[in-house]
Amino acid sequence: MRDLAVDQWDNGCLTNFAPDPGGRAVQHLPAEILDQFAGSSGWGDASVIVPWELYLVYNDLAVLAEFRPMMTRWVDFAAERARTRSHPSRTAQAPHHEFVWDGGFHWGEWCEPDVDEEAFRTADHGAVATAYLYRSASLLSRICALTGHPHDAGRYALLAANTLNAWHKEFIADDGSLIPNTQATYVRALAFGLVPDDLRAATADRLVELIRAAGTHLGTGFLATPYLLPVLADTGHLGVAYELLFQDTAPSWLTMIDRGATTIWEHWDGLDEHGTPHASLNHYSKGAVVSFLHCYTAGIRLREDSPGYRHFEVRPQPGGGLTWAEAELDSVHGRTTSQWHITDDLFHLSVTVPPGTTATATMPDGRSFTAGPGTHVDSCGA
Numbered sequence: 001m002r003d004l005a006v007d008q009w010d011n012g013c014l015t016n017f018a019p020d021p022g023g024r025a026v027q028h029l030p031a032e033i034l035d036q037f038a039g040s041s042g043w044g045d046a047s048v049i050v051p052w053e054l055y056l057v058y059n060d061l062a063v064l065a066e067f068r069p070m071m072t073r074w075v076d077f078a079a080e081r082a083r084t085r086s087h088p089s090r091t092a093q094a095p096h097h098e099f100v101w102d103g104g105f106h107w108g109e110w111c112e113p114d115v116d117e118e119a120f121r122t123a124d125h126g127a128v129a130t131a132y133l134y135r136s137a138s139l140l141s142r143i144c145a146l147t148g149h150p151h152d153a154g155r156y157a158l159l160a161a162n163t164l165n166a167w168h169k170e171f172i173a174d175d176g177s178l179i180p181n182t183q184a185t186y187v188r189a190l191a192f193g194l195v196p197d198d199l200r201a202a203t204a205d206r207l208v209e210l211i212r213a214a215g216t217h218l219g220t221g222f223l224a225t226p227y228l229l230p231v232l233a234d235t236g237h238l239g240v241a242y243e244l245l246f247q248d249t250a251p252s253w254l255t256m257i258d259r260g261a262t263t264i265w266e267h268w269d270g271l272d273e274h275g276t277p278h279a280s281l282n283h284y285s286k287g288a289v290v291s292f293l294h295c296y297t298a299g300i301r302l303r304e305d306s307p308g309y310r311h312f313e314v315r316p317q318p319g320g321g322l323t324w325a326e327a328e329l330d331s332v333h334g335r336t337t338s339q340w341h342i343t344d345d346l347f348h349l350s351v352t353v354p355p356g357t358t359a360t361a362t363m364p365d366g367r368s369f370t371a372g373p374g375t376h377v378d379s380c381g382a
Contacts, residue, residue, distance in 0.1 A: 012077030014044035041129035048136040059308025099166035102126030112221040134163040184224035191227035204235035226288035242320030298327030315362040
């Protein structure tokens with residue numbers, strides 16, 4: 001994060017990697033060159049999302065305080081781009097368009113299956129970028145409140161509200177469907193809270209329809225894949241999440257393993273069926289699926305209202321034919337473990353809670369209990 005902050009440009013723009021071998025001198029290249037590779041939504045939003053995740057895990061406000069200046073400069077840059085630039089296809093202008101971020105350079109939902117990558121530079125990525133402007137402005141409002149900047153907290157809360165309204169007007173059709181009609185759009189809408197509560201169930205159902213239409217295959221790229229399985233589980237489609245997890249025909253995670261991968265690929269077909277390599281064969285993004293195994297299969301979950309795992313949840317959600325799972329987490333308070341197995345139609349759970357913390361353990365049958373420090377065991381019908 002310090003590498004990212006030190007390379008931030010004077011106008012708040014962030015490039016695609018840190019450290020940037022070109023350093024801050026890159027910003028002085030001609031504008032027509034800069035507009036072809038810098039300032040992408042999703043990538044630059046790491047400046048807000050990563051410190052927020054660090055705070056949640058470690059309960060360290062100093063992280064937020066240190067990087068808040070970088071965050072504010074980035075979000076102000078993104079808001080300025082939304083206000084002053086538009087995608088060429090957007091010929092008509094409405095008042096809410098000043099909060100639609102569709103101009104400038106964006107990677108978009110990079111590496112979606114069966115999408116022409118060469119078209120990404122000319123595509124309209126407004127649905128992606130506007131979603132991230134809302135997400136980052138919302139988080140930054142909370143960060144400013146936590147670090148003692150109430151005026152900025154209000155300013156970014158207003159930006160978030162206006163951006164959400166713009167996203168509704170621009171990317172939710174009259175029948176409640178989303179634009180563009182892709183898995184990634186539906187995943188992001190559910191993960192970021194972009195759709196009103198009364199549309200969440202229908203939005204999740206439509207996501208499942210798109211997955212089934214693809215032969216029960218995923219259709220997400222860099223930005224939406226980490227949220228895909230959690231969103232399905234949280235909206236009542238746990239079985240579909242496990243079907244995708246264990247899908248073994250392309251595109252899928254298991255296809256990579258079956259083709260000999262020891263690292264996660266940038267493309268879903270990093271090695272195609274003929275053994276021909278494509279792009280990077282060591283790219284983390286799609287590996288974020290491991291968080292589903294930690295937080296849903298094993299069930300160890302952070303609570304945003306209790307950063308640092310002072311109070312957390314253990315809520316395993318078995319499925320996919322799995323009969324056991326184990327996970328350990330070394331938090332700032334010590335080691336947490338979740339172990340479960342199914343035998344003779346009984347689900348058995350063992351939870352270890354570190355000193356000075358508490359956990360709410362929820363069994364698959366919905367029954368919950370509060371667990372203090374130590375090891376606790378329980379069972380229910382599988």
